[in-house]
Amino acid sequence: MLRILPAFAALLLSACVQFSWNKVSRYAPLDQDAIATLEPGRSDLGDCLELCGAPLVVLETDDGRGAVLIYAWYHENNRGLRLSTPVNDSASVDFDYDRFEANTPGMVLFFDHDWKLSALRQGLILDLTNDLRRRRPANV
Amino acid sequence: MIEAPGSNACMKSFLLPEIALLLLVPWLSGCALAHTTINEPLSFAQVQELEPGTTTAKEAVKILGAPADVVQLGRRSAYRYDHRNSKRAGLFLVLVFLFNEDTRTDRVWLFFDENEVLTHLGATFAAGQTEYAMPWTDVHED
Numbered sequence: 001m002l003r004i005l006p007a008f009a010a011l012l013l014s015a016c017v018q019f020s021w022n023k024v025s026r027y028a029p030l031d032q033d034a035i036a037t038l039e040p041g042r043s044d045l046g047d048c049l050e051l052c053g054a055p056l057v058v059l060e061t062d063d064g065r066g067a068v069l070i071y072a073w074y075h076e077n078n079r080g081l082r083l084s085t086p087v088n089d090s091a092s093v094d095f096d097y098d099r100f101e102a103n104t105p106g107m108v109l110f111f112d113h114d115w116k117l118s119a120l121r122q123g124l125i126l127d128l129t130n131d132l133r134r135r136r137p138a139n140v
Numbered sequence: 141m142i143e144a145p146g147s148n149a150c151m152k153s154f155l156l157p158e159i160a161l162l163l164l165v166p167w168l169s170g171c172a173l174a175h176t177t178i179n180e181p182l183s184f185a186q187v188q189e190l191e192p193g194t195t196t197a198k199e200a201v202k203i204l205g206a207p208a209d210v211v212q213l214g215r216r217s218a219y220r221y222d223h224r225n226s227k228r229a230g231l232f233l234v235l236v237f238l239f240n241e242d243t244r245t246d247r248v249w250l251f252f253d254e255n256e257v258l259t260h261l262g263a264t265f266a267a268g269q270t271e272y273a274m275p276w277t278d279v280h281e282d
Binding site: 019020021023024025026027028029045046048049052053054055056059064065067079113 | 212213214218220235236237238239240241242243244245248249251259260261262263264266275276279280
């Protein structure tokens with residue numbers, strides 16, 4: 001009987017303790033070689049769209065004359081012992097604007113009125129987009 | 141008659157509970173697959189019908205349907221079309237839980253000038269490459 005106890009203990013423990021390997025991949029990272037070819041002042045919107053594809057988010061610049069393109073990707077790879085929690089507890093990231101997770105990397109491209117690339121930033125999306133807000137539509 | 145330790149009968153009675161548990165464990169394990177999509181898949185052929193410099197916003201909407209989002213860019217605008225595909229696989233083996241999620245999208249952004257003529261088009265088609273996988277698999281490996 002004592003020999004069976006560890007097996008039963010394992011079954012009971014499975015309700016609260018488990019080894020978990022949780023991997024979440026959302027969108028593919030951009031090719032760094034492609035990014036390296038983008039040059040502020042020289043590259044334009046067409047070049048960027050051809051090299052990087054469609055962005056996740058497009059915003060109007062603060063002055064209302066240009067555009068901001070946001071590319072992001074999310075990869076989580078967690079392993080370890082953990083208390084039992086819902087499967088999607090740490091996987092609730094989404095890419096609607098204002099809902100980026102703090103650890104989401106990405107790239108932000110700024111274009112002027114002539115669609116020339118004026119600036120390129122890489123890093124964590126929340127840091128890069130701190131000063132950006134989607135403006136409400138207005139009559140044109 | 142007393143059986144000597146190590147005899148067959150003794151081994152059988154000794155291992156029976158363990159064997160029974162081993163047979164039980166597979167029935168206690170579980171696996172799950174989930175597939176989630178958002179919006180209809182985008183058609184590569186339809187996107188190819190769009191021509192920067194000539195296609196108007198009205199024609200684009202006629203070809204692709206209503207966009208998921210319209211962003212005002214001063215007097216210009218950008219339309220977003222997207223289709224999201226997520227595949228999740230989970231395997232639960234008593235004390236071990238393995239989970240993988242792979243999400244990819246088809247995305248198309250159309251940029252129109254102040255006359256609502258298409259000037260730029262950006263497209264990414266990746267939703268079809270979404271995979272069910274276990275965590276040790278690199279789903280973005282070529």
